[in-house]
Amino acid sequence: MRDTTSAAPRTSATPLLQTVGLTKRYGSFLANDKIDLDVWSQQIHALLGENGAGKSTLVKTIYGLVQPSEGELRWEGQTMVLSGPSQARARGIGMVFQHFSLFDNLTVAENVALGLDGKESFREMSARLEQVSRSYGLPLDPKREVWRLSVGERQRIEIVRALMQNPRFLILDEPTAVLTPQEADQLFVVLERLKSEGRAILYISHKLEEVKRLCDTATILRGGKKVSTCNPKAETAASLARMMVGTEIKEVKPAASRKITVPRLVINDLNLEPDDAHGVRLKGISLELRGGEILGIAGVAGNGQDELFAALSGERLASDPGTIVIEGIAAGHLSISRRRKLGAAFVPEERLGHGTAPRMRLSENALLTGHAAGNMVQHGFVNTAATLNAVDRATETFDVRKAKRDPEAASLSGGNLQKFIVGREILRNPAVLVVSQPTWGVDAGAAAVIRQALLDLAAGGAAVLVTSQDLDELIEISDRIAVMFHGHLSASLPTAEASREKLGLLMGGSSLETKEQAHAADT
Amino acid sequence: MQLILEKRAERSKTVALVSPLIAIGLTIVTMTILFMVLGKNPISALYVYFIVPLTDGYSLQEIAVKATPLVMIAIGLSLCYLANAWNIGAEGQFLMGAVAGSWIAVKTQGTEAGHWVLPAMLLLGAVAGALYALIPAICKVRFGASEILTSLMLVYVADLLLDYLVRGPWRDPQGFNFPTTAEFDPVATVPTLIEGGRLHLGSILALIVVAAGAVLLGKTIKGFEIRVVGAAPRAARFGGFNANQLILLTFAISGALAGLAGIIEVAGPVGHLQPGISPGYGFTAIIVAFLGRLNPIGILIAGLFLALTFIGGEQAQITMKIPLDVTKVFQGILLFYVLACDSLILYRFRIVSSSPQVARGAH
Numbered sequence: 001m002r003d004t005t006s007a008a009p010r011t012s013a014t015p016l017l018q019t020v021g022l023t024k025r026y027g028s029f030l031a032n033d034k035i036d037l038d039v040w041s042q043q044i045h046a047l048l049g050e051n052g053a054g055k056s057t058l059v060k061t062i063y064g065l066v067q068p069s070e071g072e073l074r075w076e077g078q079t080m081v082l083s084g085p086s087q088a089r090a091r092g093i094g095m096v097f098q099h100f101s102l103f104d105n106l107t108v109a110e111n112v113a114l115g116l117d118g119k120e121s122f123r124e125m126s127a128r129l130e131q132v133s134r135s136y137g138l139p140l141d142p143k144r145e146v147w148r149l150s151v152g153e154r155q156r157i158e159i160v161r162a163l164m165q166n167p168r169f170l171i172l173d174e175p176t177a178v179l180t181p182q183e184a185d186q187l188f189v190v191l192e193r194l195k196s197e198g199r200a201i202l203y204i205s206h207k208l209e210e211v212k213r214l215c216d217t218a219t220i221l222r223g224g225k226k227v228s229t230c231n232p233k234a235e236t237a238a239s240l241a242r243m244m245v246g247t248e249i250k251e252v253k254p255a256a257s258r259k260i261t262v263p264r265l266v267i268n269d270l271n272l273e274p275d276d277a278h279g280v281r282l283k284g285i286s287l288e289l290r291g292g293e294i295l296g297i298a299g300v301a302g303n304g305q306d307e308l309f310a311a312l313s314g315e316r317l318a319s320d321p322g323t324i325v326i327e328g329i330a331a332g333h334l335s336i337s338r339r340r341k342l343g344a345a346f347v348p349e350e351r352l353g354h355g356t357a358p359r360m361r362l363s364e365n366a367l368l369t370g371h372a373a374g375n376m377v378q379h380g381f382v383n384t385a386a387t388l389n390a391v392d393r394a395t396e397t398f399d400v401r402k403a404k405r406d407p408e409a410a411s412l413s414g415g416n417l418q419k420f421i422v423g424r425e426i427l428r429n430p431a432v433l434v435v436s437q438p439t440w441g442v443d444a445g446a447a448a449v450i451r452q453a454l455l456d457l458a459a460g461g462a463a464v465l466v467t468s469q470d471l472d473e474l475i476e477i478s479d480r481i482a483v484m485f486h487g488h489l490s491a492s493l494p495t496a497e498a499s500r501e502k503l504g505l506l507m508g509g510s511s512l513e514t515k516e517q518a519h520a521a522d523t
Numbered sequence: 524m525q526l527i528l529e530k531r532a533e534r535s536k537t538v539a540l541v542s543p544l545i546a547i548g549l550t551i552v553t554m555t556i557l558f559m560v561l562g563k564n565p566i567s568a569l570y571v572y573f574i575v576p577l578t579d580g581y582s583l584q585e586i587a588v589k590a591t592p593l594v595m596i597a598i599g600l601s602l603c604y605l606a607n608a609w610n611i612g613a614e615g616q617f618l619m620g621a622v623a624g625s626w627i628a629v630k631t632q633g634t635e636a637g638h639w640v641l642p643a644m645l646l647l648g649a650v651a652g653a654l655y656a657l658i659p660a661i662c663k664v665r666f667g668a669s670e671i672l673t674s675l676m677l678v679y680v681a682d683l684l685l686d687y688l689v690r691g692p693w694r695d696p697q698g699f700n701f702p703t704t705a706e707f708d709p710v711a712t713v714p715t716l717i718e719g720g721r722l723h724l725g726s727i728l729a730l731i732v733v734a735a736g737a738v739l740l741g742k743t744i745k746g747f748e749i750r751v752v753g754a755a756p757r758a759a760r761f762g763g764f765n766a767n768q769l770i771l772l773t774f775a776i777s778g779a780l781a782g783l784a785g786i787i788e789v790a791g792p793v794g795h796l797q798p799g800i801s802p803g804y805g806f807t808a809i810i811v812a813f814l815g816r817l818n819p820i821g822i823l824i825a826g827l828f829l830a831l832t833f834i835g836g837e838q839a840q841i842t843m844k845i846p847l848d849v850t851k852v853f854q855g856i857l858l859f860y861v862l863a864c865d866s867l868i869l870y871r872f873r874i875v876s877s878s879p880q881v882a883r884g885a886h
Contacts, residue, residue, distance in 0.1 A: 027529075027873075315760055337763035348761060357755035367747060368762040377744045 014077040021071035031057040049221035064088035094167030109142035181504035208237040255459035261291035264463035266325040280304035289463040296478030297467040304487040337372040343431030358410035366390040394423035415446030546860035572835035592784035594826035596808035598736040599777025601817040607753040612674030613781040614805025615681035616652040620782020623651030625796040628711035652782015660774035664767040703797035713791035725787035736819035
């Protein structure tokens with residue numbers, strides 16, 4: 001049945017929570033500009049917006065972490081002043097953060113105990129934890145240490161911790177960002193149940209299909225202002241996206257014809273021990289990537305993607321040179337600079353502190369990866385003109401917006417810095433590009449530019465390896481998709497055959513058991 | 524009302540230049556209070572400290588002589604600190620350079636050795652300083668030992684070795700049992716620049732070191748590596764720079780410069796090896812390095828300023844009976860304020876109203 005009204009069924013005359021003209025100023029910057037928001041009980045209310053639209057500031061204000069500069073919060077119609085999160089919790093407001101705040105070396109119960117304000121004994125609390133988690137279909141063993149758990153299970157801890165306070169209003173910040181499609185489905189069942197119990201849920205996401213499926217109402221923020229409140233089921237993903245971004249997003253177009261050429265990056269049975277206790281061991285990873293191809297690597301974060309990136313880039317060396325072959329040359333033992341000289345380029349996940357030195361200028365950050373090859377260094381001296389030239393070219397080709405010609409990397413917005421980093425590597429004309437989370441936390445406009453650049457690079461004959469947690473992104477740009485799970489890499493599927501369901505199963509590790517058995521039978 | 528520290532979007536260049544001046548200002552205020560507590564007239568004390576040494580040629584030369592080792596050592600230390608390698612033992616490397624270089628002077632004493640003696644002494648002093656600095660660096664790289672502790676502890680080893688040598692094997696037989704070597708031969712002495720003056724060739728060398736440091740840091744890929752490794756270690760590894768190699772390199776350079784400063788001091792202003800050849804140059808140079816913003820030109824200026832406090836301190840002791848240790852107090856307070864003021868480069872003060880109700884009052 002199609003819902004034609006813009007709002008969900010209302011159970012009471014006043015909203016459970018309201019923000020009235022809520023404004024938050026940081027210096028001269030308006031993070032939230034007169035935002036009015038009504039959230040009713042028994043409703044899942046989506047909060048949509050790009051990075052920097054003001055979603056986080058708004059929910060932090062509701063959770064008492066941020067004090068509004070102007071405007072007020074109302075709880076069941078009454079003015080409410082929160083001086084901290086504990087006051088918010090006392091009212092019945094709970095929050096599940098996007099970034100988990102868990103201690104890896106403590107058990108589940110110990111972590112939950114640290115986050116609770118109550119006075120019950122540890123044993124009572126553990127028993128209640130087990131009971132709450134079981135009754136919501138979120139099974140957790142209170143005695144397990146957190147580092148043994150998967151990302152999905154870690155999120156369960158956060159959700160159960162919030163539920164143990166019996167909240168009437170629950171805020172969830174991008175909860176599905178780290179889940180497989182199947183895990184997300186399980187989460188939706190829990191959220192529907194919470195809703196039917198009469199609770200209100202404020203759901204932050206930028207996955208529009210998910211919002212259309214789950215949410216009753218959506219409020220869209222852009223540049224700190226409320227753009228609209230609408231019924232997401234009556235909108236299309238494209239119309240929601242248009243409201244979020246403000247303009248039409250450019251379609252990403254793959255080249256009409258692409259020549260698949262010689263193997264440019266080959267991994268032969270790569271095994272690598274992790275260098276820290278909580279890292280992931282890489283187990284027998286093999287793949288062949290040819291010029292003109294884009295291979296996507298899907299998988300839930302923490303399944304060995306970081307370790308694979310370090311092994312490919314040469315930040316960690318393999319003992320056997322033959323395990324990594326770049327442009328036909330065994331490179332497993334070569335440093336990152338030597339690999340760059342072979343024609344490889346790398347874009348890591350972390351923009352600040354890994355991909356760039358945050359407090360250094362863009363020209364210096366161009367030198368960071370450009371010094372090995374090209375004309376930036378002559379007889380040990382830096383050619384400043386050449387580094388500045390690299391900045392100008394990246395700026396022009398990839399539309400990097402910045403306040404001056406050569407600012408510090410940290411002063412750029414996430415999207416512009418990512419465009420600079422990707423541009424810096426692409427303009428070196430690499431034969432092989434290994435890129436991790438190319439559009440993570442990047443606004444939609446910049447994401448489209450970056451994806452297009454990757455497609456164009458492959459069309460020009462380079463081999464591109466993309467690791468991402470965004471399945472839509474991988475399906476959009478990859479020719480083939482493989483999945484990482486527990487340090488294994490699955491065989492790759494042609495994108496046409498890689499349905500979300502199939503990939504989701506692989507991300508949960510389902511079909512790998514059978515593969516392992518087959519492998520055991522072989523040997 | 525509440526005073527909060529707020530992060531700046533970009534580091535402030537103005538404050539980077541002004542912050543040492545604020546630190547000096549705060550130090551002078553503190554010293555004024557200290558002089559008053561000591562029962563001295565603060566105005567005349569400050570006058571003796573900072574103005575009197577600038578009024579005659581002899582003192583001006585002496586400032587340059589004192590600044591020479593400070594600047595040389597501080598340039599080396601700045602490389603270490605930029606690379607996040609904490610060499611606190613420059614004093615020990617200074618003494619080791621002095622000892623090693625003096626060995627040639629002692630052994631060639633009274634022989635017909637030619638003009639090769641002084642260059643050989645300078646070279647050996649630098650090499651010894653570098654090798655001595657490499658001990659904590661290797662311990663750091665190989666075993667993960669804290670270079671702060673090991674480099675500092677080695678200072679006392681060097682100090683005692685020097686003490687042993689001048690009281691034992693190298694003691695001047697005609698020296699009335701004073702713990703000192705004989706005066707070095709002319710070929711083993713750093714020549715002065717002005718006939719009968721104190722200014723010597725080492726000051727020129729210090730200027731060359733400043734220029735070389737500026738070129739290294741500003742123009743070369745090695746200097747860039749040093750800066751990146753300290754500022755963003757993970758990005759440096761991504762860039763292909765080897766942090767351990769840079770720790771060894773910066774320790775070796777700073778050790779060499781400290782050792783060179785040591786042998787120049789002995790073969791120049793002092794003229795023989797004896798205990799107490801350094802009034803703590805190796806430690807004061809740490810202050811010079813930070814006061815100079817780890818920048819070679821800044822270090823040159825800061826070195827001259829700290830040298831002024833040494834001379835001023837001596838003057839104050841003579842004319843006002845203010846203990847010489849007050850100079851060290853001054854230098855310590857100065858370092859404290861320099862580090863405190865540095866936070867203003869990345870942060871700024873803002874006055875905010877502490878309660879949200881007040882802000883809403885306008886609504």
